[in-house]
Amino acid sequence: MSSQTPSASPAYVDAPTQPETRGIEVVKPSERHGRARDLFGVWAAPNVSVLNFTIGATMILLGLEIWQAVAVIVAANLLWVFPGLVAIAGPAAGTSGSVISRAMYGVLGNKVIIAFTGWLISAVFLALNWLASSFMGADLLAQWGFDDPVLVPILVTLVVSAITVLVAVYGHALIIKSYTAISIGLAVVFLAVTAFALPTVDWGYRAAEPLTGVPLWSAITIGFTIIASTPLSYINSPDIARYLPRDTKPSHIIAATALGGALPGIFFTVVGALIVTGLTGEQLDAGIESAILGLLPSWLGPLLVLGVIVNTIALNGMTTYTSSMALQSVGVPIRRIPSAIVIGVLGTGLTLYLVMSTSLLDAVNLMLQFLVIVSGPAMAIFSTDIVLRRNRYDAVDLFDQERGGRFWYTGGWSLPGMTAVVVGGIATAVCLSTEVWTGPVSEAMGFVDLSVPAGMIVAALVYLGLSKTRLGRFAEASVVSSTRPATAGADAVAAGSAAGSGEASA
Template sequence: MSTDAAMMETRSIEHIPEAERHGRPFSLFTLWFASNFQINALVTGAVAIALGLSFGLALLAIVVGNLIGALFMAYHSVQGPRLGLPQMIQSRAQFGYRGAILPFLVVVVMYLGFAVAGGLVAGPALADWLGISRDLGIVVFNVVVLVVALFGYRLIHAVSRVISVLSAIGFVIIFIELIQHVPANYHGSANNLATFMLAVSIFVSWQITWAPYVSDYSRYLPTKTKGTVTFLFTFVGSGFGAILIMAVGALGAAINGAAINADPIGFLGHRVPAVAGLLIFVLLLSLIPASAESPYGAFLTSLSAISPGNVLHSAKRSRVIYVCGFTVVSLLVTIVFPNNILNNFENVILFLLYLLVPWTAINLTDYYLVRHGNYDVMGLLRKDGPYGQWNIKTLVIYVVTILLEIPFVNSSLYEGPIAKSLGGADISWIVGLVFASVAYYFYARGQAVIGEPMPSGE
């Protein structure tokens, strides 16, 4: 078998048999550290300063939001070794075989949004670095990401291991330079609880948007992998990786928010002229793991929505066709999109928060409190499986939760009446998590014997 053949993933959404399980949980740390320790997360950290927080309060919001959000995404990661399935296909147990298409659609839109965001950041930087046009820079970046996504699981992990080290070195150099230039008179313009809560919501959302990804990258680990170990490596890699890089973003925004908004990679790279070219190269590299996860994850999620039997036996060809199509769409959208990075990030991330919170609450409640990890794994892959076609009550809970969140929403596109009465504080994610978890638990406990073992399908 050639190296390329060994590297290219042959599986798609089917269950990973024990004979093909491999790797160690530490790979989850490098993957999620690299996925978070990148320029898009840096831009997200800058949003806290753009909202008007002082650097100290921005840093506190970054820590609180990421640690809370990482709890949820890391609990999803535990599901991978146990079930051996991609993340989103597990939703059939809660929503039904066809009903799960609704959250599938939401997640595919999320993948597209982050693919576009990556191009918006990389395009201007590549244009400046290579002396080409912005649009051509976007094309070059998307081609590189496309190659990694085509190979799939193994290459994404391998790239993440290398880039996590290079990114850490590059950002340490940038941090040392930035810390010397923090304005002594910068105190923020909106240091209040409402703005702080809005910032926390953004950082919680950053982590929860990883939730639809996580089992995709832990499902190849051996079944015997301890859940606590899977959880900790995912939590630390994702949570602390994001905290460190977002702190750099907040620092950079306090120095020059306009430059971060216009071209964050160019601004940061040129802070150290002697190695500017190398720094820009490293900053561009930092985008690759997370950017490759978007078309790869979108492929798995879209295939989960249809899952015809013939596709399962042609994973390579199916991935090539889908990932190329996805990249073309995201490329075209990126080219026509305005380059207002900070506002775009805030709007996209908060929008995703409102839609993903009900799903993550329902999924985790079902896994940990209702079925205790016991599922008919092969039944999740069958149209005539035990979970039915449509679970109308779960779909109602999902939609009602989103409707309940709306009055608590605060974004630049819309501010709900309750958010206004709270001075602009956005607590929609708290309302969504509590309502969806409680409502689903009391509904589901009447439908299944809690803790009843279900056949694994091995």
């Protein structure tokens, strides 16, 4: 067993009024609490977002009719079932998803995957979300006489990022306790915006040149990929669910997570698609957010801006929280709270740079466009592993990083997992269609974008096939796992297990 597993079990408190000191350490059965339905508000709060308006408008600007846009929006949001599915691994193992994925990629391979998907990409997401709220907050302050084009966005960024990091520091209990109320408050504001914007909708809208044939399928599939990138990016869902009792019904976890993300996503994205039909070219030139602000009464505009900022804090607070554990899982000797602060500082620094520069913004946006190349296959592999193992994950084995451990595989690398994520990524890339990159398969099909289904299906099939061979040693692992009591891992590792960040918890 790894020497990083301490014999003592420090006391951890999961309360909204106290900072959460537990990181990737296992949650003991005696410390489990909560209900699956609590997850609904947690996932709704980040997804009651002005970004949905923008994405909905994009569907119409791609050339789709209203009913076609609605169909694409609903279909793409069905992928929220995948964050719901991987969330059930949290209560099963009692630890972070960035630790559970050692079962898929091996002890060393997992460090590479998590280093990229777990916190590097997260820092970029933090920056982009903070950037949007900073500029909208600065625009509001400019109306009140604070119009310094540099100082004001910087100050707004610092305030918003500080609150965000504070949410991440207080952690799980604060997120569970407050996000339901936040989602209700945001829903009220966004429904009020909807009420004032809908009268401008052109219900008889028809595209100037209706799409047919291959161009139509190109627009449909590109729109699907844009929307699908959001649910596929939430591979961190086990981190939020890990405190639930192990006997919580998986179906309830899946439903609460998936519906929490999908329902506001579908509704407000459809609203965005409807609103854009009544806007003029001049209004759109200023951006969909500014155009919507122009439709609102003077008292509602500031509330929308405040809602955007609160939504950003909710989204980035969760991102910072889960990223702090990802940093631990790759082996950085740091406790969770300092880790959250480090992530916040990195994101803040990048945001401030973006405030002063436009060239980097283009580069970051390009990076996010290609995120689906990693997120789609990774989500498919995680989901496939849960099905193959029947959601049986043993904490003792997950935290055993010694050579010869069950998840050491081949020199610390799981060849099935690493091969699947690479091959799946290639399949995604060759089927992807963006403004800066068109894969050869997509180009041959007339710019039809099948990147999401192609990447996920290929990754799942490769992982499934190789895991059944000696490369994966999957059969042996499944037998051992099925003979060990469900709570053995949590009892043995207890709450003080800090494998992957042993020095930090020593």
